[in-house]
Amino acid sequence: MTPADRAAEQFRRLHGRAPVGVWSAPGRVNLIGEHTDYNDGFVLPFALPFRVAVAASPRADGRLAVTTIGDDTVPQRAEPVPVAELAPGRVTGWAAYPAGVAWALRDEGHLGGADLVIVGDVPAGAGLSSSHALQCATALALLGLAGVTPEQDGGPALTEVARWVQRSENDFVGAPTGLLDQTASLCCVESHALFLDVRSGAREQVPFDATATGFEVLVIDTRARHSLATNGSGYADRRRGCERAAALLGVPALRDVTLDGLDDALGALPDELRPLVRHVVTENDRVLRTVAALRAGEPDDIGPLLTASHASLRDDYRVSCAELDLAVDAAVGAGAAGARMTGGGFGGSAIALVPAGARGIRPAVSAAFARRALPAPRLFPAVPSAGAHRDQ
Template structure:
């Protein structure tokens, strides 16, 4: 039993006075490449990581759900029939909103019973590793199976996105939930966010002697506010002015027309999306043809585009990326929605300790908060876990 499993089982017993009868988990994710392309019907290439949210569950005989976590002092209690956009809030909106979402996607909850649930996680909150999608995914998978709702994983991901947009109020795309639900070991998930077609893409990191290091800047971000929504609005404006349904419909051949017809800021937002979609597909081709050692220039170019065209980086992220590059990373870029969070570096496993020391030194010299540097391993998606 892992420490996290032991913690969630002990937490459940302490909070509810009983033992759970099932255990579920869902991973956070790192996006290898493809940022802000998801809500533009584009392409993304995330992978599930070996940091997870665990949920212990015990079924009840009534129609009440009680959920708790060590991250919040109170136990949230609500009747199944009372769950809706106006009745859930705070951290519990992420999991509980999934119940309302299943109804909106056609599930009948007549006859189902409630449950007690206790959650623990080792996914850093605010690091851009999608702790929120892990909450939605573990809860969505559990209620789908426990209540026999029959949703496949792609639909659970859609419910998660719907919940985050409609209940939580964050205008996010479908990438995070898809990675958490569809991930596979030593692989990324190529997701077409228009068709929702997903393909597992082997990464081959171990064979190449490479790892993916996450540099958590400790600069927290909040997707439901400001910058993220403004970027989405710019993309929608650009698509409308260029006469397309979404920016997915444009290619690099359209950049000249876009520059002529759009104001500078909107053009740069559009250029990022168009070129980022191209970089995702080129990364997949490169992985297949030449392997992970050859993807570095695409990762580096992605960061420049996010820094200069989409303007979602911050000085801490730029310093993390440049330091990783100086330490011999194959490639590095910020990852996630931006305005804080983490950068990633594809780097030889033997260089991780030197990278950590260099990043810590650079951040200290700049007067920034102490960063956290750790390795993540591409891992399997959400699942029911055996109860020891």
């Protein structure tokens, strides 16, 4: 049973009637382009087949009532809150994520109460954007109840919805995220990676069917818990460092520092800011080179770029951790064409580009974790899948 079917079933069980509709949104893997989004740069994510579904119906009393159903099928209910009274700090915990979306949409003129029932199978805490899948599905559900469909009949662009979701997380939840995850969850399409220029909003769907070209993208969920709310200070410190560096260099964002001009830029900065700038500038270049390889039908060329991205995130941006480094080293050591952490860092998942028929990589990664007495990682293939949509 899909998350959408489960959400509809649970809605009927809890409310005694069918929902008006069910909307869902996927988690994502970022193939490459980490911490470049809030620097106006380039990213290259794709959607996962794992989704969060929201079954929804309007309420006449203007309140938002949210229930989430976990794997144990036990409902967790948030206290209903008037949408008109939502404000940062008014709702905390998991319920802040859907409430923040309702708050952001209210400020865009979409005011209305709703009963929401949320079901999903995106692995939580794995750095695969489960929170953004929840927020994007909630946004589509609340817009749908208001009779609004993005990019149809005068509805908002999906990229505009992504910015509303970003605002809800930045200003309501308090996590200083960029635009990568929301845009990926809303805009990705099956069998493609999404090449996004964050500054302009320009999007290109780049064909990416690794299996057809003899590869598999393997996700390694290290089970080192990832939370930007928990680790927000480290994330926020790096974002502030990038903004400070851009100001010192006299540019709108680090996107404006070219690879050719990198050495001069580094020479004009204090020591503590140089690694951040070096990562962002070289990561943007790695995204462009990866896109060029995929356009040329040469996915085997991206392996070294993935590994170089991880080294930069580990050594310059300093957002990796022991579990992520172990996953990358074990995968590459066992024959992966390349590997890197994916997501904001501080835990979560890595990805490895695995040649077809390379059967030793999964056991090698599992054995490496066992030798360190670490929890066994969860390993599964990442198949580029469809973005958010209405299911029922």
